[in-house]
Amino acid sequence: MDQEVLHQAQTRMENLTKPPRSLGHLEEVAVRLAALQGRVKPELGRGAVVVAAADHGVVAEGVSAYPQEVTRQMVLNFLRGGAAINQFARVADAAVYVLDVGVKGELPDHPGLLKRKVRPGTGNLAREAAMTLEEAQRALEAGREAARKAISEGATLLAAGDMGIGNTTAAAALTAALLGLSPEEVVGPGTGVGEAGLLRKREAVARALGRLRPGMGPLEVAAEVGGLELVAIAGVYLEGYRAGLPLVLDGFPVTAGALLAWRLEPGVRDHLFAGHLSREPGHRHALQALGLRPLLDLDLALGEGTGAVLAMPLLRAAARILHMATFEEAGVSRGG
Numbered sequence: 634m635d636q637e638v639l640h641q642a643q644t645r646m647e648n649l650t651k652p653p654r655s656l657g658h659l660e661e662v663a664v665r666l667a668a669l670q671g672r673v674k675p676e677l678g679r680g681a682v683v684v685a686a687a688d689h690g691v692v693a694e695g696v697s698a699y700p701q702e703v704t705r706q707m708v709l710n711f712l713r714g715g716a717a718i719n720q721f722a723r724v725a726d727a728a729v730y731v732l733d734v735g736v737k738g739e740l741p742d743h744p745g746l747l748k749r750k751v752r753p754g755t756g757n758l759a760r761e762a763a764m765t766l767e768e769a770q771r772a773l774e775a776g777r778e779a780a781r782k783a784i785s786e787g788a789t790l791l792a793a794g795d796m797g798i799g800n801t802t803a804a805a806a807l808t809a810a811l812l813g814l815s816p817e818e819v820v821g822p823g824t825g826v827g828e829a830g831l832l833r834k835r836e837a838v839a840r841a842l843g844r845l846r847p848g849m850g851p852l853e854v855a856a857e858v859g860g861l862e863l864v865a866i867a868g869v870y871l872e873g874y875r876a877g878l879p880l881v882l883d884g885f886p887v888t889a890g891a892l893l894a895w896r897l898e899p900g901v902r903d904h905l906f907a908g909h910l911s912r913e914p915g916h917r918h919a920l921q922a923l924g925l926r927p928l929l930d931l932d933l934a935l936g937e938g939t940g941a942v943l944a945m946p947l948l949r950a951a952a953r954i955l956h957m958a959t960f961e962e963a964g965v966s967r968g969g
């Protein structure tokens with residue numbers, strides 16, 4: 634964050650040919666982008682989304698409306714271009730990178746797939762640690778590596794996406810653990826479990842939280858109650874932060890990963906933009922804790938990075954605000 638440029642961009646914003654504040658929240662976004670890039674007229678080019686995929690042992694508790702094999706099947710769908718994220722990424726001029734950090738079963742070699750399986754799915758977080766600390770470190774590094782690849786191939790805006798049947802339960806546990814919230818505040822329907830499913834999810838999260846001990850570090854907490862793709866997502870954002878890029882959040886699982894990144898490296902927060910507000914109830918709490926206002930509120934509850942990628946054109950538009958003419962430059966009369 635360049636404070637000098639931040640002030641210059643704020644001043645320019647006040648002098649642009651529009652009534653003050655008439656571009657609303659986009660004005661704050663524009664000024665933040667300027668400060669991140671260290672130039673009063675920010676420019677955003679191509680985007681990238683790293684879709685991190687992994688399985689979850691907690692599906693044994695009956696916490697998802699879909700069978701576990703959907704994770705692997707959807708990864709194949711991503712590689713063929715048939716998923717929502719592929720379609721939205723085309724519209725948003727974003728490249729899609731798929732990262733396997735823990736999908737059950739074999740996946741083919743493919744130029745769009747980074748194969749970094751740490752283990753074939755987590756342990757069942759309702760009954761045991763999701764992974765070891767060493768596995769969490771490997772998942773974090775895999776996310777960092779995927780982000781480095783995206784950045785070296787031209788990403789100027791970086792997002793993460795998630796794929797993992799059962800991951801709204803892991804995201805709920807991780808969010809509750811990191812923010813000190815109750816299972817009731819963070820558990821939601823995910824892919825659409827009914828009332829009984831919701832109770833099972835809350836119970837699974839409560840059991841996971843019961844194993845946490847005071848003094849555990851953020852990565853230890855994530856190893857105990859999180860998910861491999863959630864930890865990898867933290868790695869994506871940590872690496873994007875290191876590279877100085879604007880970072881776009883997606884829905885609940887992705888934001889849980891971002892909360893972990895924030896706890897590991899508080900400076901990350903300055904680079905984050907909330908793409909959208911998910912229908913999943915815990916998402917609101919997570920964004921509130923981060924102090925972020927979502928750009929879109931469309932009742933999305935999909936993940937994959939869809940809400941993040943949809944917000945990329947809006948971020949580009951916000952950057953263009955600072956390329957408008959000032960009253961002086963355009964010879965337009967000011968108000969009273």
Ligand SMILES: Cc1cc2ncn([C@H]3O[C@H](COP(=O)(O)O)[C@@H](O)[C@H]3O)c2cc1C
Nearest residue numbers: 697699795796797798799800801823824936
């Ligand atoms: C076909 C399909 C495509 C998806 N794409 C993302 N998700 C999303 O739903 C899952 C989380 O919800 P839960 O915790 O209820 O299992 C994750 O895989 C998430 O990425 C999908 C889910 C399905 C079924």
Ligand SMILES: O=C(O)c1cccnc1
Nearest residue numbers: 823884885911934935936
């Ligand atoms: O908030 C999300 O991104 C989400 C919601 C439901 C299922 N998968 C993801």
